[in-house]
Amino acid sequence: MSGDFSADHLPRRRVGAEGQRFGADFLLLDAEGRTLRGLNATAVRIWELSDGTRSARSVADVVAREFSMDVGQVLTDTLRFLTDLARLGLVDELQEVR
Numbered sequence: 001m002s003g004d005f006s007a008d009h010l011p012r013r014r015v016g017a018e019g020q021r022f023g024a025d026f027l028l029l030d031a032e033g034r035t036l037r038g039l040n041a042t043a044v045r046i047w048e049l050s051d052g053t054r055s056a057r058s059v060a061d062v063v064a065r066e067f068s069m070d071v072g073q074v075l076t077d078t079l080r081f082l083t084d085l086a087r088l089g090l091v092d093e094l095q096e097v098r
Contacts, residue, residue, distance in 0.1 A: 004079070004083050005056050005079045005082040005083050005086065005093055006056070006079070007055060007056050007057035007060075007075060007079065008055050008056070008057065009055065009056055009093045009094060009095060010052050010053070010054065010055055010056075010093075010094040010095075011050035011052070011056055011059065011082045011085075011086075011091045011092070011093065011094075012050060012051060012052030012091060012092045012094055013047070013050050013051065013052075013090065013091055014031070014089060014090055014091055014092055015031070016030070016031030017029065017030055017031055017089070017090040017091070019039070019044065019047050019048075025038050026038060026039045026043075026044045026047075027039070028047070028085075028090060030088070030089060030090060031089075036088055036090070041067070042063055042067055042069075042074075042077075043081060045062070045063050045066065045067075046059055046063060046078055046081055046082070047085075049062055049063070050082070050085075050091055052092075052094055056075070056078055056079055056082055057075060059078055060074045060075040060077075060078040060079075063078065
């Protein structure tokens, strides 16, 4: 992994990492069960969409549409968030097959 997500890479939740909803809160857990952070609604949606079947750009498009936000800003934020998740060992960065 390069360390930074590109718009064409496919984010995939890492095996063993999971998200848990506790009432109104959503927490990410690493494979060892350590709580790493709470997420807001858009971050939860990015996490849910990161299943290895769509590019980071496609994830951002869905989030922008669902939350009525500017796709350019959402893409920037999505790439930053995915890079952070990768550094924490929560997602993998797959190369898109062309």
